[in-house]
Each structure stands twice: as C-alpha cells, then as structure tokens.
Amino acid sequence: MKLLVQKFGGTSVANAERIHRAARRAIKAKNDGYSVVVVVSAMGGATDDLLDLAGQINSNPPRRELDMLLTTGEQVSIALMAMAISAAGHEAISLTGGQIGLITDAVHTKARIQKIDAERIRKEHAAGKIVIVAGFQGIDETGEITTLGRGASDTTAVALAAVLGAERCEIYTDVDGVYTTDPRIVHAARKIDRISYDEMLEFASLGAGVMHSRAIEFGKKYNVDIHVRSSLTDTEGTLITKEVKQMENIVVSGVTLKTDMAQFLLQDLPDDPGVAAGVFASVAEAKVAVDDIIQTVGDSAKASISFTVEKNDLAECRLVCDKIAKQYNIKSVECVSPVSKVSIVGVGMKSHTGVALTMFKALANAKVNINAITTSEIKISCLVNPEQGEQALKAIHSAFELDD
Amino acid sequence: MKLLVQKFGGTSVANAERIHRAARRAIKAKNDGYSVVVVVSAMGGATDDLLDLAGQINSNPPRRELDMLLTTGEQVSIALMAMAISAAGHEAISLTGGQIGLITDAVHTKARIQKIDAERIRKEHAAGKIVIVAGFQGIDETGEITTLGRGASDTTAVALAAVLGAERCEIYTDVDGVYTTDPRIVHAARKIDRISYDEMLEFASLGAGVMHSRAIEFGKKYNVDIHVRSSLTDTEGTLITKEVKQMENIVVSGVTLKTDMAQFLLQDLPDDPGVAAGVFASVAEAKVAVDDIIQTVGDSAKASISFTVEKNDLAECRLVCDKIAKQYNIKSVECVSPVSKVSIVGVGMKSHTGVALTMFKALANAKVNINAITTSEIKISCLVNPEQGEQALKAIHSAFELDD
Numbered sequence: 165m166k167l168l169v170q171k172f173g174g175t176s177v178a179n180a181e182r183i184h185r186a187a188r189r190a191i192k193a194k195n196d197g198y199s200v201v202v203v204v205s206a207m208g209g210a211t212d213d214l215l216d217l218a219g220q221i222n223s224n225p226p227r228r229e230l231d232m233l234l235t236t237g238e239q240v241s242i243a244l245m246a247m248a249i250s251a252a253g254h255e256a257i258s259l260t261g262g263q264i265g266l267i268t269d270a271v272h273t274k275a276r277i278q279k280i281d282a283e284r285i286r287k288e289h290a291a292g293k294i295v296i297v298a299g300f301q302g303i304d305e306t307g308e309i310t311t312l313g314r315g316a317s318d319t320t321a322v323a324l325a326a327v328l329g330a331e332r333c334e335i336y337t338d339v340d341g342v343y344t345t346d347p348r349i350v351h352a353a354r355k356i357d358r359i360s361y362d363e364m365l366e367f368a369s370l371g372a373g374v375m376h377s378r379a380i381e382f383g384k385k386y387n388v389d390i391h392v393r394s395s396l397t398d399t400e401g402t403l404i405t406k407e408v409k410q411m412e413n414i415v416v417s418g419v420t421l422k423t424d425m426a427q428f429l430l431q432d433l434p435d436d437p438g439v440a441a442g443v444f445a446s447v448a449e450a451k452v453a454v455d456d457i458i459q460t461v462g463d464s465a466k467a468s469i470s471f472t473v474e475k476n477d478l479a480e481c482r483l484v485c486d487k488i489a490k491q492y493n494i495k496s497v498e499c500v501s502p503v504s505k506v507s508i509v510g511v512g513m514k515s516h517t518g519v520a521l522t523m524f525k526a527l528a529n530a531k532v533n534i535n536a537i538t539t540s541e542i543k544i545s546c547l548v549n550p551e552q553g554e555q556a557l558k559a560i561h562s563a564f565e566l567d568d
Numbered sequence: 569m570k571l572l573v574q575k576f577g578g579t580s581v582a583n584a585e586r587i588h589r590a591a592r593r594a595i596k597a598k599n600d601g602y603s604v605v606v607v608v609s610a611m612g613g614a615t616d617d618l619l620d621l622a623g624q625i626n627s628n629p630p631r632r633e634l635d636m637l638l639t640t641g642e643q644v645s646i647a648l649m650a651m652a653i654s655a656a657g658h659e660a661i662s663l664t665g666g667q668i669g670l671i672t673d674a675v676h677t678k679a680r681i682q683k684i685d686a687e688r689i690r691k692e693h694a695a696g697k698i699v700i701v702a703g704f705q706g707i708d709e710t711g712e713i714t715t716l717g718r719g720a721s722d723t724t725a726v727a728l729a730a731v732l733g734a735e736r737c738e739i740y741t742d743v744d745g746v747y748t749t750d751p752r753i754v755h756a757a758r759k760i761d762r763i764s765y766d767e768m769l770e771f772a773s774l775g776a777g778v779m780h781s782r783a784i785e786f787g788k789k790y791n792v793d794i795h796v797r798s799s800l801t802d803t804e805g806t807l808i809t810k811e812v813k814q815m816e817n818i819v820v821s822g823v824t825l826k827t828d829m830a831q832f833l834l835q836d837l838p839d840d841p842g843v844a845a846g847v848f849a850s851v852a853e854a855k856v857a858v859d860d861i862i863q864t865v866g867d868s869a870k871a872s873i874s875f876t877v878e879k880n881d882l883a884e885c886r887l888v889c890d891k892i893a894k895q896y897n898i899k900s901v902e903c904v905s906p907v908s909k910v911s912i913v914g915v916g917m918k919s920h921t922g923v924a925l926t927m928f929k930a931l932a933n934a935k936v937n938i939n940a941i942t943t944s945e946i947k948i949s950c951l952v953n954p955e956q957g958e959q960a961l962k963a964i965h966s967a968f969e970l971d972d
Contacts, residue, residue, distance in 0.1 A: 180624035214644070220584035221648050222655035229654070232662050233647035236640035240618065243637035244625050250633070251626035258636050262666075263711060307667060 165289075167330045168198040171205075171299065171321035175338040176395035177241050178208035180248075186336065186395060187248035190294050194254065199289040201328065203299045203321040204245055206237025211314075227272035231301075231311045235261070238298035238317070245296045256294040259284065261301035261309075266320070268302040268310045275302060275310035277319070280327045297324065318379035326386035333383070335375060335392045341401030342367065342374055342392060344566040345419040349554050352567035356417060357400070360407040363417050366509040366543045370420040380404065407511055415512035415519055416564040421557045423550060424475040425455060426501035427536065428485055431468040432494045435461050443469060443488055450484045452477040456505075456538045456545060470536060472547065475502050503535060504553035507545040508560060520544050526563035532556045569693070571734045572602040575609075575703065575725035579742040580799035581645050582612035584652075590740065590799060591652035594698050598658065603693040605732065607703045607725040608649055610641025615718075631676035635705075635715045639665070642702035642721070649700045660698040663688065665705035665713075670724070672706040672714045679706060679714035681723070684731045701728065722783035730790035737787070739779060739796045745805030746771065746778055746796060748970040749823040753958050756971035760821060761804075764811040767821050770913040770947045774824040784808065811915050819916035819923055820968040825961045828879040829859065830905035831940065831951060832889055835872040836898045839865050847873060847892055854888045856881040860909070860942045860949060874940060876951065879906050907939060908957035911949040912964060924948055930967035936960045 170193065172186045186202070193200045214233050218225050225233075242258035249256035265281030288295045299317025302310050312319055318335060325333035340355055342364070347353040359367075361384035368377040374392050383390045383404060393401025433439050440459060447454055455472040462468060473481050478501055485497040506527075513519040523544055527534060532555060535547040548556050561567060574597065576590045590606070597604045610618075618637050622629050629637075646662035653660035669685030692699045703721025706714050716723055722739060729737035744759055746768070751757040763771075765788035772781040778796050787794045787808060797805025815821075837843050844863060851858055859876040866872060877885050882905055889901040910931075917923040927948055931938060936959060939951040952960050965971060 180621070183625060217584070217644075217648060218651055221587060222651035225651040226654050229647045229650045229662055232650070232664075233644060236643045236647075239640045239643075240621075240637060243633045243640075244621060246633045246636070247622055247626040247629040250630050258633055260636075260713075309664075 165199050166197065167201070167289075167328050168193050169201045169203060169321050169325040169328070169330045169333040170336060171203040171317060171333065172336045172395060173317065173338070174205045174208035174210070176336045177204055177245065182395070183244050183248045184251075187245060187252055189336070189395075190249060191252055191254050194294055198331070200294045201285060201324055201330070202245060202294060202296045203317055203324065204238060204241040204296065205299050205317040206234075207241055210237040210240065228308065231272045231309050234311055235298070235301040235309050238300050242296045242298045249294055249296075254294060255292055256296055257288050258296040258298075259288075260298050261320075262303040262307070264297055266302035268304055268312065270304040270306075270308065270310065272310055274313040275304070277302065277312065277323055280323060282327050285324075285328065313378075315376040316378065318376040319382055322379045322382040322386075322388050322390060325388045326382060330388070332389040332391055335390060336395035337374060337392060338395070339374055340394045340397070340399055342404075342418070344417065345557060345561050346421065349421065350558050350561050352561065354566060354568045356402050358403045358405060358411065359417055360411055360511050361404060362407065362542055363509050363511055364404045366507075366540070367418060367420060370505070370507050370509070371422045375404075412512045412515050414510060415516045416508045416510040416566065417512075418509050419557055419561045419564070419566065420507045420509065421553050422505040422507070423502065423553060425472045425503050425505060426475050426478045426481065426499060427470060427472050427503045427547060428481060429468065429470045429498040429500075430485065430488060430494060431496070431498070432466045433469060433492055435465045435467040439467060439492070440469060442491075446484050446488055447471075447481065450480050452481045452484065458536055458538055472503065472505065500535065502550045503547050504550040504556075505545050505547050506553060506556045506560060507543055508564065509543050511542050513544070514541055522563055523560055526559040527556055530555050530559035532559070569603050570601065571605070571693075571732050572597050573605045573607060573725050573729040573732070573734045573737045574740060575607040575721060575737065576740045576799060577721065577742070578609045578612035578614070580740045581608055581649065586799070587648050587652045588655075591649060591656060593740070593799075594653060595656055595658050598698055602735070604698045605689060605728055605734070606649060606698060606700045607721055607728065608642060608645040608700065609703050609721040610638075611645055614641040614644065632712065635676045635713050638715055639702070639705040639713050642704050646700045646702045653698055653700075658698060659696055660700055661692050662700040662702070663692075664702050665724075666707040666711070668701055670706035672708055672716065674708040674710075674712065674714065676714055678717040679708070681706065681716065681727055684727060686731050689728075689732065717782075719780040720782065722780040723786055726783045726786040726790075726792050726794060729792045730786060734792070736793040736795055739794060740799035741778060741796060742799065743778055744798045744801070744803055746808075746822070748821070749961060749965050750825065753825065754962050754965050756965065758970060758972045760806050762807045762809060762815065763821055764815055764915050765808060766811065766946055767913050767915055768808045770911075770944070771822060771824060774909070774911050774913070774949075775826045779808075816916045816919050818914060819920045820912045820914040820970065821916075822913050823961055823965045823968070823970065824911045824913065825957050826909040826911070827906065827954060827957060829876045829907050829909060830879050830882045830885065830903060831874060831876050831907045832885060833872065833874045833902040833904075834889065834892060834898065835900070835902070836870045837873060837896055839869045839871040843871065843896070844873060846895075850888050850892055851885065854884050856885045856888065862940055862942055876907065876909065904939065906954045907951050908954040909949050909951050910957060910960045910964060911947055912968065913947050915946050917948070918945055926967055927964055930963045931960055934959050934963035936963070
C-alpha cells in the first residue's frame, strides 16, 4: 500500500482551526488511498513559552530536563491532531517518539537518530488508522526522553518517510515553497518547482532555509522526495529531490542574502603547516561557529586568513583573535562588522562557464564593491557592504533572469 | 534510610516563585537526612487550559487522546521542579509515570494502579538524587499512557509512600490543613491536628475534602501517615492516620455543609424485592451519581424511596424518575431543589450516646427544620432548607464545642 508522510510545522497547528485544516489534509490523503503518517511540531509559540518558563527557574537548566520539558509541546499537538481527525469521523492514534521506538543516542537537546522501529506504525496502519507522530523527540536505549534539536520535526518526518518507504514526505509550512530569493526583498522572486538536495543544503546554510539541513541530508541519503508546500493553500510547492540531468539547464536556482555577519582578518601569520588548524581550534574552543574561510599567501611567505562569523559572536571572537595575535606575534587583527553575504546557488554552474563573471558584472553595474569571494562547486558567495546588500541581491537575481 | 514523599498540588507549583519554594522544601528534607520523592501536579490552571483546547477541537475527544494530552501538564511540572532543585545546587531527576513503572489497567482517564516498580526510584536515591515524579499518570501493560482521574496526584503520592515504605506522605496544598468546618463560613473553625482515615473519607464524600478519596483509601489500606499542610507556611497541618484510642474522646471531629443538592421522593412504590435495585439501575444508567438514599415502608405495604443528587444532575434525574414512575405506575415524583446537607463526622460517636440528640437540639434551637436524616457509623446527616444551611452549620459547630 502506498504511504505518505505529512509534516505540519508550528504555524500549521497554531490553533484549533489550523489543526482541523491539517486534519482534513491527512483525511484527504487517506481517502486517496494512502497509509498516512502525520508528524507534528509543537503549536506555534509553545516551545518558546516553555523555554521562557525554564529560563525563569534556571538560567542554565540541565539538558535532560529541558528535553523532558520541551517534548510536552509535541505531545500536546499529536493528541489534539488525533482528536481533530476523530471529530471528523476517522480513526487516528497519536504516538510519542518513545512509542514509535525512535531510538537516539543519549546526547540531550541534540540527539541523533539511531534507529526507528516501524512495527508499531505498520500495525496501526493495518488497523486503518491515521498515525500521528510527535516530531523532534525520541528516547535513548535506557528510555530517557531526548530531542533532536530545534526544528528537527522535519528530520523526524523525512526519517520516517525513509524507514517506511513513503512515496514522498510533504512538509507543510507557512510559505508556498522555496523561492529563487527572499520575496520580501525581491518582489520578482519566483517559486522553484524542483531543486536538488545539494542546492537546498546550500540554501539552508545560507540562512534561506525553509527546512532544517539535517532533514535535507536525510532526504539525500535515503533518496526521499520532499515536497515543501503551504498548509494554507492547495498550490503545489517545491519538490526537493535528487539531481537530474535537466536541472543543469538552470544555471542558478536561487540567490541568497545573509546579513549581520562579521569578518575577521588575520594578516602576517607564518605560512607553516598547522597554523590554520591552530587558529580554528582556538575559535572552536570558544564555541564560535565559523562561516566561510579564505586563506591567501602573500609575498613574504606570510599567510593571511580571513573568516566570517555571526555578528552575535563578534565580542567572543575578538577576544579569541587577540589571543591568536599574541600567540603568533602578529600586529593587528582587522574586523569588519557588520558585513553581508550575497550568494548564488545552482547545480547548473558545474557544467556552465561564465557564471562567476555574470555575477561580478551584475555587482559592478550596481556599483557594489566586493570585499571577499568564496566558492563551492555549486555556490559563489561575495561579501558586500551591508547597505548595498539588497541592491546586490536584486541586481544578481535580475542578471540570472530569475525575475518573474 | 528514612524516606519522605512530598506532594505539591497545582497551586503550589503555579509559577516560578512557588516552584522554587517547593524545591526548597524538598532540599530541606534531603538535608534533614531523608531520601526524597516529590510528586507534582500540573501547574495551576494548566489542565483546564488543555481541556479547553481539546474542547475547541472535539466535544467528545477519545479518552486515550485526552490522557495523551493531559499528562503533558505534570511532565512540564516535573521538569521545572528538577530545574529549580538543580538551580539551588542539588541533584534531581524528573520521571514520568511510565519511567517509574507505574502500571495501571487500560481504562483511560480513570485507570487504577496495578503495580509500581520502585527499582528506578531506589536507584536514583542511591545516587543521591531528589526524585521528582509526575502525579496522576501511568502506563498500561502495553505502554499506553493512562491517567488516574482528576486530583489523583494525591493517589500517586500515597501509593508511592506505601510502596517505598516512606515515613510519611506530605500533601502540600493551599490550605493549612483539615478544619472542623469551612472557615470561610464559620470563623470559629479550628484546625484538626489528627484525624482518622475513615473520618477523612466521610469529609471527602461530604465535599469538604482537601484530599482525593482514593488517596485516603490507599493511605488506610497501607497505613500511610498523611500530613496535609500549607505550601506557603511552616505551620503544622493535619495528620491523617489510623484510628487510635484517644481519638474516641473527640465525639465529633468536624461539621460539613454540602449545598446545591436536589432531593427526589418516589412514593407508593411496590414493597417488593428488586424495586430499589430497579430504581437505581435506571439512575446509574443515566450516569447520575446518587448521594444519600432513604427508604421507608408505609402502612399499605408501599415503599417510598428518597435520594439526593447534585443539582447539576437535576434535569437528567427528573427524566429518569418520570420513566421510573411510569414503569411502577406511581402518580407523582416529588423533587425539592436546592437542598443543603449538614453533617457531623467523628469516630467518637461509635462509643458515645446522645450525639444525634445534641445535633437535633442544636438545629431545633436554631429553628432549622430537618427534611431528612441519614446516618452511618461515624456520620449523621440532615437535609435542611438551603437558606438555613450556614445557620445550621454554625449552631452544630458550636453545640459540639468545636468553636475556637
């Protein structure tokens, strides 16, 4: 029997009316002949409310207890969803992460899935029920309640789709799908019909993610078709799927703008093995997440390393850099903040030439200066002055003929 | 090692400040050398909020899903309580009903405890932790989440005290203890220091219950000392304990007033075997809970049955009585509503004479007419006109020298 996983995010189950709407979607799929698994997040705002409560009591709560607390959010949602389906005259059963045997490691608040026992879900499907599963949560081998990290209901949904051999995984959210760029900035942004896992992963890491990276990685690994769509309309959304030949005809799938970053520049470092490792060990030790890294070697066998971090980590990172400067006896640490990063993403650029040139020309025509450039196989990023970020985004979006 | 169970009700964990206060009590007990189990209810109002949500979605939600929903309330409380104890620098661990192996039957929303596996709690105690347990909830043999009925966190606490061989079970609530009567009506009401399980059970059934009857029954069955006290002060409360000789010196422990009742009178019923059974089968079928029953037989071998119900059930019960009247071909069904019931309770009345007389005299002096009388071994109840209820209460309280 064909099987469908539908995941509803927090905004899609934020109140009774929306829960009923989501229930109708699940019932429709059932009536269309699918065995249905519905994965739900906590009701919009519920998790933040719980975190706020925890914060009033303990500014640094034990992670185990955070998991105990936060998993109630999804448990509320699954019960209500089952009630909504039942109110419409259909059979449903809600199941916690523990009840479906979603076993994780014991790393509270960011556990990783180790296995899922599909047996219980199969049994309930055989009994004709729509199965409602709490996203985001699991248990470890000893029965302790764990969570997979914020936003990880997507991961639960895709993992279930993989284990159960679902036809696809539908992610219902408050946007229509994945856009060529942020439609709030570029009104001419277009919805993308199909996108590859890799492109979507780049989007996610560039902050334009409708979805959680780990869910996309899961989808890629197990080849699960993921359909991101609006819970409010019946419009087709965006299909995240494996890369196929015709995708390469589209050189650039989308353009992203990441703001509020800070760029550090360490000059005159010794050009010796282990220097980069030393630098980033110090940064990692301070729990600062590094975005892009650029290293160049100058004339005098001195290296300069530049990297970007979130502006939030600026103060922390400056302290680290001062330490590094002392360690390597270099004079100055330069820091530019804030900076913005504009990027193009597309699997097509692997087989097309002149893509970078088109991007740089667009920026030049828009009189946007480029502070730094980094590239990956399917991505080109430029650091720009934050005042020119939106202008850069529009120019590039237009240059690659992505405008609607 | 001596062991203490402390139970905190919804008002005692209603906000961060109160949770911290409750945590301090648990820590104090730990510092006093006890292994401590803390049982908590859902935060005040949380259960009603969840029921309201459920009601918006399904007016008759499946009981299994209600249990799935409502158990989140206690799960939130245990996590927050563990965080509060941790914030004060002590080790704590929160455990759900399932995690302590509290196994119930499969009757959702009113499951009964079948067994409790004390092993997990003992292990955590051995590790020096304060153990926080979610009240009200358990799992059945198949792992389905169940609840023990509203207010049943008391039952969880007393049951745990029994299983673990606790020195006593402390029930923290928003009142100082059990009073000789309702202090809001009779200002001269006194707090009772010690009361027997049986008296407390009568109090509970008379609506004067600070505690859930099932918890008291558990306490009686397993001889658990239960200390009901305020979570806001350090004042000693009331000890509910087994009946001892000196309790009999106190003839009457307390006086109660139950309002908003309705009295039905079925006259001229045939005085045959099975008639009473027939009548109350019909009433039970309509899910109307009956309070007191009085049957008398008149001259003509006709019986008359009178019984009281909650005023809320009046309309439902009238329909049932009309059916019964038709069935037995009797003319009229009389109904008096509202009526109030004033009762005295005391184990001492088993060994003292003239107790009823003192009560009736007190009512007579206060010019209160008695509509009906029922008695048990340790209780005498009189139905009175609701306008005279408080007056009756005060008169009796004073007549038995209970005034402070």
